[in-house]
Amino acid sequence: MKRSALLLVASATMLAAACKEPAPAPKAPPAPVRAKPAAPPRAVDGGAATDARPLGMMERHAIWKAKRDADAKLAAELAAAEKARLIKFDKSKLPKHQALFAFEKKTRAAFDKAAEKLNGKIDAADQLEKLAVAQQKAINAQINGLRAMDPKGGNSNIGTDHDVVLNLLATDYPAAIVSFFQGQTKPLAEIRAELDKREKKIGDWLDEVKSSK
Numbered sequence: 534m535k536r537s538a539l540l541l542v543a544s545a546t547m548l549a550a551a552c553k554e555p556a557p558a559p560k561a562p563p564a565p566v567r568a569k570p571a572a573p574p575r576a577v578d579g580g581a582a583t584d585a586r587p588l589g590m591m592e593r594h595a596i597w598k599a600k601r602d603a604d605a606k607l608a609a610e611l612a613a614a615e616k617a618r619l620i621k622f623d624k625s626k627l628p629k630h631q632a633l634f635a636f637e638k639k640t641r642a643a644f645d646k647a648a649e650k651l652n653g654k655i656d657a658a659d660q661l662e663k664l665a666v667a668q669q670k671a672i673n674a675q676i677n678g679l680r681a682m683d684p685k686g687g688n689s690n691i692g693t694d695h696d697v698v699l700n701l702l703a704t705d706y707p708a709a710i711v712s713f714f715q716g717q718t719k720p721l722a723e724i725r726a727e728l729d730k731r732e733k734k735i736g737d738w739l740d741e742v743k744s745s746k
Contacts, residue, residue: 618688619688619689619690620690620741620742620745622683622688622689623689623690623691623738623739623742624742624743624745626682626683626689627739627742627743629678629682630689630691630695630735630739630742631739633675633678633679633695634695634732634735634736634739636671636675637675637695637698637699637702637732637735638732640668640671640672640702641702641706641728643664643668644661644664644665644668644702644706644707644710647660647661647664647710648661648710648713648714651714652713652714657711657714658711658714658715661707661710661711661714662707662711664707665703665704665707668702668703669703672699672702672703673703675699676696676699676700676703679692679695679696679699690738691734691735691738691739694731694734694735695735697727697731698728698731698732698735701724701727701728705724706724706728708720709721709723709724
């Protein structure tokens with residue numbers, strides 16, 4: 534067979550074999566790209582959500598003012614509730630408070646009268662000390678009554694004031710009067726100022742409790 538004829542037959546054989554091979558499988562389409570979720574809104578003071586932009590001065594002031602007003606409202610509500618609680622307790626003890634207040638004023642008046650009467654006398658200090666001893670038993674009885682009125686403390690708005698007044702009358706007030714006889718005026722002036730302040734608070738509070746509904 535001629536050489537050209539052999540080449541022709543070989544070419545035809547290769548072409549037939551190529552036609553029998555399966556076509557390559559199509560490539561899978563690329564997976565879709567997922568969009569990143571948007572960042573959550575930024576939280577600011579008070580729990581309010583806002584965008585990521587910086588807050589302006591007016592916005593920060595508005596947030597601060599809202600928080601201040603809310604705190605002030607809560608404080609006012611708590612104070613009102615506490616005052617109502619104190620009034621309720623002291624109103625239930627009003628006769629005892631009034632009797633105790635009357636005793637305090639009477640005892641102080643007795644010391645003031647003695648101080649005026651005895652000032653300048655040789656035995657002024659001795660006479661005042663005798664008066665203090667005579668008053669001691671009654672003062673102690675009132676202190677015990679105050680403890681019984683509010684055993685745990687903290688339920689009366691004027692319990693501490695009563696306690697301070699009674700203890701001053703028991704020891705410090707007569708001692709200050711004796712010092713006054715000896716030319717030392719400051720201790721008596723300071724204790725009288727303290728007694729005046731406490732007595733005013735007690736009197737004003739009892740008037741308010743008495744008029745409350």
